[in-house]
Amino acid sequence: MAAAEVKSYREKLEKYLYEKNAFTDLLATAEAKTGVKRVYIVYGLMGLFLLYLAIGYGASFLCAFTGFVYPAYCSVKAIESERKEDDTQWLTYWVVYSVFGLAEFWFDILLFWIPFYYLLKCLFLLYCMAPGSYNGSEMIYQRIIRPFVLRHQDKVDRFIDQAGKRAKEALDTVLGTAMANVGNPPADGLKKES
Known part of the structure; x- marks a missing residue:
């Protein structure tokens, strides 16, 4: 992947991280409490996700x-x-x-x-x-x-x-067999109880 494309994806990610939605609201809160930029929080979460996939239950x-x-x-x-x-x-x-x-x-x-x-x-x-x-x-x-x-x-x-x-x-x-047997009394061993 070319460096320009990586930069383009990074810019798109950063732009998305500042849009208004529930996920970015959580990131904004985490960013305010920790002082860590939200993009680095996301990179950390991605790293944990990949690590968990590698060794997690x-x-x-x-x-x-x-x-x-x-x-x-x-x-x-x-x-x-x-x-x-x-x-x-x-x-x-x-x-x-x-x-x-x-x-x-x-x-x-x-x-x-x-x-x-x-x-x-x-x-x-x-x-x-x-x-x-x-x-x-x-x-x-x-x-x-x-x-x-x-x-x-x-x-x-x-x-x-x-x-x-x-x-x-x-x-x-x-279906033909079932329809032919409709209305016929059950066999001796299968009599209904009264």
């Missing part, structure tokens, strides 16, 4: 919370906005998040042995939700997921159609 929950809550909030905002670009950004994030979650399920026994796994996972999820040209979801989707899906789309569509037809047939059979 419940890091899996904190990582899941980070990878879900903020993107869910942004997704709701995207749904309510008029722009299409933010919808695409967050749909792409959720596709990558789902594929990652599925892979994580299958490789869980191996991932357990990776040191600082939840820290690495959280950094990966933050990369996937990053704004602008550094959005990991877009890169992963375009380079890995999209080509794979396009290559196998016809097979998957046929499988889904066949599975839907079989499920409908099974449901029709179950």
